[in-house]
Amino acid sequence: MRTVTLRRVVITGLGALTPLGNDVNTFWNNMKAGMSGAAPITKFDTSEFKTKFACELKNFNIDNFIDRKEAKKMDMFTQYAMVAADEAMRSANFDMEKIDRSKFGVIWASGNGGMQTFEDQIIEFQNNNFVPKFSPFFIVRLIADIAAGQIAMKYGLMGINYCTVSACASSNSALVDAFNYVRMGKAKMILAGGSEYPITRASIAGFSALKALSTRNDDPATASRPWDVGRDGFVMGEGAGAIILEDYEHAIARGATIYGEMVGGAMTADAYHLTATHPEGLGAQLGMKEALEDAELTVADVDYINAHATSTPLGDVSEIKAIAAVFGDHLSRINISGTKSMTGHLLGAAGAVEAIACIKAIQDDVVPPTINTTEVSPEVDPRANLTLGKAQSRTINIAMSNTFGFGGHNAIAVFKKFKG
Structure with missing residues (x-):
């Protein structure tokens, strides 16, 4: 019977493209400062839309990152993936002539895939009186797995390669999968993450029809307000995040800079509703418990939780109920x-x-804030420290990241300060 020795998994590369900044350092500094990325939508005319704002990228020009001819072969979600992956690869500082690329994989997530490509091509199809003159790049721009393929092709990475799709839990699912493959010895390195380009007419209209989006058009900057009594839905954002997970011994041998360690993860299902979380967060509770068990940690070890906290009336409350049920008396700490x-x-x-954000919080011993929440919902456990208004300094050895998606998907990741 084969036995598997689990390996330590460290983080050796980071890349971010977000509404708060187009690289990791800018993103993190603006997050610590409590900056809002929300503003009126500039990508299309919103005059007929109920929601007229979102968190778009700022001062971003793809021509600064990708050759224009190559960019035309990619939907924007893939372009975003390439930018974040490039920063992660540069921060990892690989000698590409020396590493075994057959042991270097890519697991990349997207909830929507090429939504803009689909929207544009269908409109053109209609405008052409339904004559099927589609672009030869229609399918390869559209499919959700293509970002993983494009990243692998750029760097010649021949290891594990696929896409995870679990709605808003997609990129945490990618991280958990990558973590498991590396610690089981199936890969030495995996570039994992996710990208999304959801600020399109179809996407905004679709989520609006679900009544999922905030309509606080008079003050977009304060529209996303987790746990606040006045919350009325989430604010759409766009961008990408990339993380390189690497076998500890491999990283040490090549003299890598280590940003942190991933120590646990879990994926569960609510098995409850198409869009709503379970009222008591039963699936989330199970996920958090399993992630801690996987990491061989107790609730008393956790210092910080980056909550899913989308600013929806039902989701925020069910998550805090789940956290309170799991952490009990440790909640206040x-x-x-x-x-x-x-x-x-x-x-x-x-x-x-x-x-x-969790990895940087651990590195800097700083908890990023929850902004815009001025009156906490009475349904929130009063013991919960929601880090309101401004960042808080404290020692952070262990951080947990929660993500939940339509369909009842839950994915939980646990990170640890690297201490050699």
């Missing part, structure tokens, strides 16, 4: 924050971006 109050909700990219 941890910090919780909802960083979507600043970035908006990046859907399939949310988990990767929030994992980076």
